[in-house]
Amino acid sequence: MLNFTKKLLLSGVAGMMVMSGATAAMAEKKSFxxxxxxxxxxxxxxxxxxxxxxxxxxxxxxxxxxxxxxxKQPEVTQTFQQYMETRLPQSLVDQGRKQLQAHRAVLEEVGAKYGVQPRFIVALWGVETRFGKYTxxxxxxxxxxxxxxxxxxxxxxxxxxxxxxxxxxxxxxxxxxxxxxxxxxxxxxxxxxxxxxxxxxxxxxxxxxxxxTTKPDVFASAANYLSRSGWKGDQTWGREVSLPAGFDTSLVSLDVEKPMAEWQEIGVRRADGRDLPTRQLMGSLVQPKGGNGQTFLIYNNYRTILKWNRSTYFAMSVGHLADRIAGY
The missing domain is CATH 1.10.8.350 (Bacterial muramidase)
Structure with missing residues (x-):
């Protein structure tokens, strides 16, 4: 009983010390x-x-x-399909095509200077601020x-x-x-x-x-960011693929990178079943969370978009919007 009482007393002293320390810390914090x-x-x-x-x-x-x-930044609770339907409505694609056409001259000039395809500049602009509407x-x-x-x-x-x-x-x-x-x-x-x-x-x-407010500066700044972050102007971002039955799911990882021929050899195909391209780009397999098993073979430019924003959903939305703007 004596030991129990002593523990309670010590516990109370420790608690008061913690509270006192917290109060002191609050008191020491300067006003704004x-x-x-x-x-x-x-x-x-x-x-x-x-x-x-x-x-x-x-x-x-x-x-x-x-x-x-x-x-209280909200966690993404939407599935990949829900996110894409919400973030990439047809109206955004249509507006993206209009913006690409309206600013084609400066976009092509910027694209040639920095080695970034105009459709990706417009797609980033659209995903980030709805083409400057929400900043x-x-x-x-x-x-x-x-x-x-x-x-x-x-x-x-x-x-x-x-x-x-x-x-x-x-x-x-x-x-x-x-x-x-x-x-x-x-x-x-x-x-x-x-x-x-x-x-x-x-x-x-x-x-x-x-x-x-100055669109040429906006376009060039986005392109410069991508270019200096490793963008390849002669490559796309990735494509949806299908996997064979019994595929080793440990290979679905950004940490696993293989040339196109190796992915072809182990049964990876385009989403429609055709062979993969013969160009030997290095790629990794990604399955977005909540994507119902959808799999994408992604390349260097996808990784570069992740440097802009470390969200898989964000990178996928930019890539898909760029493709849809271009009519792919």
Whole structure:
């Protein structure tokens, strides 16, 4: 009994210490306004002017909605077929074809410069923002400040915030017009600030890399991202295939890569039963979750799309939209 009582006392002391530590940690956390003052000083040391800091950070607030969206990103519960039906309606395909035709001259110019087929540029544009229709209505400096102040991914978003301020300092966009998603992805290309710094292009030569309103800049920036991420302009993304009975499912993996002839030899065929192409591309087999066994033989360009967004569904939707825009 004495030992039991001692354990209870010790447990209670430990609990109070934990609570006391948590309370102290909360007390030590600076207010958002105090944190913002320190951020401003760091930005000044990196060359950001007071003019830009005042324009970007004046009157901004800690937005609980942004934190809530970051905390509660919905898991994909749709099957592959449901996702594709929702994300790639015929209306999107029809609009994609119109956009390809309307901007064909600049798309072909950009495509030739960066080695990226125009249909894929248009497909990315369509999947990301419905051809610029939905780019997000959040004030990017405020959203990034909120996420940088929050504890979950503070270091990452602090870096993105400082880069966003650099973009403003370089006069590519004004503070009031720097709009994007709750996570800070900006413009018609939905670039995070780091992606903007690394890949955005001033294609029209006006001195600004404008991924918000200038379509040639949007197209060139997307193509530059793909090109520098390993895109092959003489290849497609992949194709649906069929597998023979008793196929070794351990081979269905991005970690397994074989030349076309080897896949042909072990019974993999096009979806309609025809032989695989004779060109010896390296490929891997992918089965999207909830895809009712649908299998795709994917190539280098599929992997490159994954560098843009690490979602299988996203990469598949871009590839399929590009094919449907082209009438494949």
């Amino acid at each position: 306004d105090e944190w913002l003052l320190e951020l401003r000083q760091e930005a000044r040391e990196k060359g950001i002017s007071d003019e830009i800091l005042d324009g970007a950070l004046k009157d901004i607030k800690f937005r609980k909605k942004v934190v809530s969206l970051d905390r 997000g209505g959040f004030h990017v400096p405020e959203a990034l400040s909120t996420l940088a102040y929050d504890d979950r991914r503070a270091d990452y978003f602090r870096k993105e915030l400082l880069l966003a301020l650099q973009i403003l300092e370089e006069r590519h966009i004004t503070p009031d017009n720097m709009k994007g998603s709750w996570a800070g992805a900006m413009g018609q290309a939905q670039f995070m600030p780091s992606s903007f710094i690394n890949f955005a292009v001033d294609h029209d030569g006006d001195g600004r890399r404008d991924i918000w």
